[in-house]
Amino acid sequence: MDIVLDIRGLTKQYPARGGAPAVTALDHADLAIGKGEIFALLGPNGAGKTTLIGAVCGLVRPTSGTIMAFGKDMRHDWRGIRRRIGLVPQELGFDIFEKVGRSIAFSRGLFGAPADPGRVETVLRSLQLWDKRDAQIRTLSGGMKRRVLIAKALAHDPELLFLDEPTAGVDVELRRDMWRLIDTLRDTGTTIILTTHYIEEAEEMADRVGIIDKGRILLVDDKAAMMARLGRTEARFTLAEPLAMLPPPIAAMNATLTQGGSVLCYRGGDGSGKGKQEIAELARMLVEHDIVFTALDVSESSLEDIFVNLVENGAGAAR
Numbered sequence: 001m002d003i004v005l006d007i008r009g010l011t012k013q014y015p016a017r018g019g020a021p022a023v024t025a026l027d028h029a030d031l032a033i034g035k036g037e038i039f040a041l042l043g044p045n046g047a048g049k050t051t052l053i054g055a056v057c058g059l060v061r062p063t064s065g066t067i068m069a070f071g072k073d074m075r076h077d078w079r080g081i082r083r084r085i086g087l088v089p090q091e092l093g094f095d096i097f098e099k100v101g102r103s104i105a106f107s108r109g110l111f112g113a114p115a116d117p118g119r120v121e122t123v124l125r126s127l128q129l130w131d132k133r134d135a136q137i138r139t140l141s142g143g144m145k146r147r148v149l150i151a152k153a154l155a156h157d158p159e160l161l162f163l164d165e166p167t168a169g170v171d172v173e174l175r176r177d178m179w180r181l182i183d184t185l186r187d188t189g190t191t192i193i194l195t196t197h198y199i200e201e202a203e204e205m206a207d208r209v210g211i212i213d214k215g216r217i218l219l220v221d222d223k224a225a226m227m228a229r230l231g232r233t234e235a236r237f238t239l240a241e242p243l244a245m246l247p248p249p250i251a252a253m254n255a256t257l258t259q260g261g262s263v264l265c266y267r268g269g270d271g272s273g274k275g276k277q278e279i280a281e282l283a284r285m286l287v288e289h290d291i292v293f294t295a296l297d298v299s300e301s302s303l304e305d306i307f308v309n310l311v312e313n314g315a316g317a318a319r
């Protein structure tokens with residue numbers, strides 16, 4: 001894998017200020033991102049996602065650790081690196097009296113890219129902003145303003161794009177447009193790192209997923225591998241007659257009785273289909289032991305279940 005971004009031991013401590021205690025926002029975070037990958041960084045509020053992005057974009061000065069981007073050390077060449085990075089920040093912030101088209105063209109110049117009206121037009125059209133090119137930003141709706149932020153981040157053709165909570169508080173239409181845009185960018189080889197609270201978004205878009213909590217990266221894995229390794233299948237057999245105890249061969253199959261013996265629960269598998277096979281085997285064994293069941297519910301754990309489990313139980317749950 002051609003590594004675009006390599007973060008080692010990244011630590012950021014915000015000092016105590018005005019009665020507020022010191023905060024360790026990043027705690028020896030390691031992360032390597034390959035060229036062209038779409039990586040989702042998941043974490044609860046205050047986990048350190050924005051701080052990590054800020055450090056790579058030169059907005060936050062790390063306390064310790066190294067950031068290598070495009071093979072260069074951030075400490076020695078941050079301007080050169082910053083030119084190749086696009087950032088869509090969480091918060092809206094621009095000159096509201098500026099016109100949309102000019103603001104995008106200006107962003108290009110800001111990063112040292114030569115004027116290119118054709119490129120500006122393409123970016124505006126891809127975000128359905130072309131008709132608004134002469135409108136002042138202050139006259140746009142919140143969703144449209146967010147589109148302008150994305151256009152500004154794309155104006156200088158970044159090779160590495162950060163999207164910090166790109167779809168927080170946006171409507172379904174913009175969310176779909178965003179996903180489509182990310183797909184288009186994937187085709188051009190742009191590397192994308194997005195932070196999100198929407199697990200569904202990570203499930204939909206990302207090749208790999210990282211989970212961060214309290215400044216520590218708990219787990220980084222291929223999305224499918226993470227589901228296979230940490231996913232579980234659950235089944236609930238509703239029994240016709242309550243049972244006092246299970247025959248030992250059935251109990252040996254991750255099965256337990258609940259609700260006064262009237263429901264048999266199974267939890268096992270590994271997210272790769274093994275659980276469903278074991279449930280079929282369990283059903284066969286129940287028939288063999290003349291245990292009648294009247295209903296069966298099967299559910300697979302989602303990325304969300306895995307995420308919640310990891311954040312609640314820490315890195316130990318990943319092993």
Ligand SMILES: Nc1ncnc2c1ncn2[C@@H]1O[C@H](COP(=O)(O)OP(=O)(O)OP(=O)(O)O)[C@@H](O)[C@H]1O
Pocket residue numbers: 014015023024025043044045046047048049050051052
């Ligand atoms: N400038 C700052 N000064 C002091 N503390 C800060 C500063 N910026 C962030 N923090 C603290 O650092 C921790 C990590 O914050 P950060 O914004 O990086 O988390 P996040 O994962 O992006 O959260 P969210 O999902 O809520 O945006 C939090 O405890 C936050 O309060």
